[in-house]
Amino acid sequence: MSTSTLEVLVARIEQLPSLPTVVHELVEVCKDPNATMAMVEEVVRTDQSLTARMLKLVNSAFFALANRVSTIHHAAVILGMDALRNTAIAVCTYDCLAGRNANARFDRRAFWEHAVSVGLFAKELATLINLKKPDEAFVAGLLHDLGRVVLDKYFPGEFGKALAMSHLKEAPLAACEEAVLGFDHCVAGAAVARQWRFPEQLVSAIERHHDAEAADLLCALVMVADEMAKAWGYGVSGDPVVRRVPASVWNHVPVSESQIRAIAQDARNEILTVRALFSGSERRHEEPKTRSIHIAQVVPAESEPPKLAFISSDPGPFHPLLVYFEQARFDVLLLRPDAEVIPAEAECVLVQMPTKEAAEHTLEELCTRHPHIGPLPSLCVGDPCASDAAVTVLRDALAQGTARV
Numbered sequence: 001m002s003t004s005t006l007e008v009l010v011a012r013i014e015q016l017p018s019l020p021t022v023v024h025e026l027v028e029v030c031k032d033p034n035a036t037m038a039m040v041e042e043v044v045r046t047d048q049s050l051t052a053r054m055l056k057l058v059n060s061a062f063f064a065l066a067n068r069v070s071t072i073h074h075a076a077v078i079l080g081m082d083a084l085r086n087t088a089i090a091v092c093t094y095d096c097l098a099g100r101n102a103n104a105r106f107d108r109r110a111f112w113e114h115a116v117s118v119g120l121f122a123k124e125l126a127t128l129i130n131l132k133k134p135d136e137a138f139v140a141g142l143l144h145d146l147g148r149v150v151l152d153k154y155f156p157g158e159f160g161k162a163l164a165m166s167h168l169k170e171a172p173l174a175a176c177e178e179a180v181l182g183f184d185h186c187v188a189g190a191a192v193a194r195q196w197r198f199p200e201q202l203v204s205a206i207e208r209h210h211d212a213e214a215a216d217l218l219c220a221l222v223m224v225a226d227e228m229a230k231a232w233g234y235g236v237s238g239d240p241v242v243r244r245v246p247a248s249v250w251n252h253v254p255v256s257e258s259q260i261r262a263i264a265q266d267a268r269n270e271i272l273t274v275r276a277l278f279s280g281s282e283r284r285h286e287e288p289k290t291r292s293i294h295i296a297q298v299v300p301a302e303s304e305p306p307k308l309a310f311i312s313s314d315p316g317p318f319h320p321l322l323v324y325f326e327q328a329r330f331d332v333l334l335l336r337p338d339a340e341v342i343p344a345e346a347e348c349v350l351v352q353m354p355t356k357e358a359a360e361h362t363l364e365e366l367c368t369r370h371p372h373i374g375p376l377p378s379l380c381v382g383d384p385c386a387s388d389a390a391v392t393v394l395r396d397a398l399a400q401g402t403a404r405v
Contacts, residue, residue, distance in 0.1 A: 009183060009191060012154040019092045019196050022047045027197055030085045037076045040084060044072045054087050057277050062120075062138075062270065079135070086139040089198060090119075094142075094278045097149045102156035105163040106238050111149070114235025115142050116275050117267065121225035124263045128255050137221045140205035144222045147189025147206070148173075148238055155181060166240055170386030173239040174210060186210060212246035220252035224260075224318065230387070231323035232264045234271065241384035242320040244352070250316050257317040264323075305331040306398055309346035311362060313337055313353065321352055324387045328395075337362050341370045348398055349378035350390070356382040363404075375403050 025043045029035045044051055051072055058075045059068055069075045076084055094112070101108040122141030126134035151159040162176040169176070177184040190207035198206075201218055209222040223245060229235060230242045308330040310322050319334065326332050333345055341349070351366070353359040359380035367374045377397035381390055397405040 009188060019089075019096060020047055020050065022050060023088050023092050024197055026085050026088050027199065030081045030199075035081065037073060037081065040076050040081050041071075041073045044084065044088070050088060050091065053091050053277070054084065057087055057091065057274075060273055060277055062123075062274055062277075063135075080133075082133060083135045085199075086133075086135045089202070090139050090142050091278065093146065093196075097146060097153075098278075099153075102152050103160040103163055105160070105167065106148070106152050107236055108149070108152070110236035111145070111238060112235070112278070113271070113275065114229050114237045115145060116278065117229040117234035117271055118142065118144060118222065118225045120267055120270055120274060121228045121263055122221045124267075125221050125224060125253055125255060125260075128259055128263075129253060131217070131221075136201070137218060137225075140202055140209075140218050141222050141225050143189070143193070143202070144206055144209045144226065145185060145189065145237060146192060147185030147187065150188045150192055151177065151181070151185055163238060166238075170240060170389050172241050172243075172384055173237075212248055217252045220249045223249050224253050227320040228260065228264055228318070231318075231320040231327070233324075233327055234267070240386050240388060242324055242387045243384040244312075244314050244320065244354075245316050245318060247315060255317065260318045303329075305329045306395075307331045307333065307345060307347045308394075309341050309349045310334050311337055311339075311349065311351040311366065313362075319352075321350075321381070321385055321387060321390070325350070325391060328391045330391075337366070341366065341373055343372045346373070346376060348394055349373055349376055350394060351378070351380045352383065352385065353380075354383050356380055358382070377402055377405060379405050 022043055026040065029039050029043055032039075044054070054072070055069060055075065057063070058079065059065065063079065065078065069078060072084070098112065099108065101111075119138040119140075119142035123134045123138035126137035131137060148159075151162075158181050159177070162173060162180045165171065165176040165180065166173040174184040174186065186207050186209065190203050193203040193206050204216070205218045205222055208219050209226065211219070212223070226237070227242055227245055230237065230239075308325055310319070310325065310332050312319060312322070312334065313336065322332055322334060335341060337351075349363070349366070351359040351363045353362055359382060363373075363378060363380055377394060379390060379394050379397070393405055397403075
């Protein structure tokens, strides 16, 4: 990023509305090792509106407390000071950045749906691995992409170009942001978080949640949760691609496929509840807003799902693109590259490897070992992959009887 571009970024971020003073004071109090619950209560009770909304969230299914909490002091005693700080940060950041989108391709409501989903998934994953502060994972997940809201609000022209480029080239939105602006939403989000004096571990998660090499536990939780939300179609992040979760990330998040699927399947009601609490709406009956183009919606429900042999060497317990195809009504069978592909189990083939070239090489070897694969509609993709496009291409190939698309 050039110095001039960085100066523009900082100047525009300085135009952001400030978070309430109470949040800054709460962050500072929680940094003090000698702070008491009474000090926390004294800070929070200066803002009655914030107090009321924090208590609503504390008493929701999100925290799953056995007894109702009626005061901030009681909440601080049960949850701890950091949990209250994180709750205040989440509520006030939403208030500052919620609103209408500047770009038609960027649906702000669907974006926050995605953000809430990532936060909830990160919290549930954190609980599974016995993280002491799962609320910290929730806030990191909720705010991981806040830089995109900043770009939409303060760089609408440039962000619009990046969105168009991403969808046209079926490329990761972050890379397109970098190409157009000279920086991406991770840099923008971290700059905002520092401007608002967020805790450093939260700033780091916002800045590095796409960086597998730098992944610590909090970043790892957000990475997995982000791809979960994309794969199951909870909200729309603005990015048309899904990524394989790097193998190194699973060292931080030792969970099983069944645990991941249980979290995703059980999340719908909690997403509705938490969304309503943040937005101040009581319309919890509304379904979560899923991605705007969902292939499953145009496939007759009574039709038999096509059998897809999904070939991948990824050892992780969760394959986002596989889940995406399941959501698009494919009957998916996961196979390793050296596995036998039985004719009756495959009507089409998808090979995903780190690169498209590696996928094509793998398919060539498969066709040599299993000649019956040759005539089947098959698609080779790398990582990341434009998921909607992959579903559309393979379904069209099935309809037309086309092989090797």
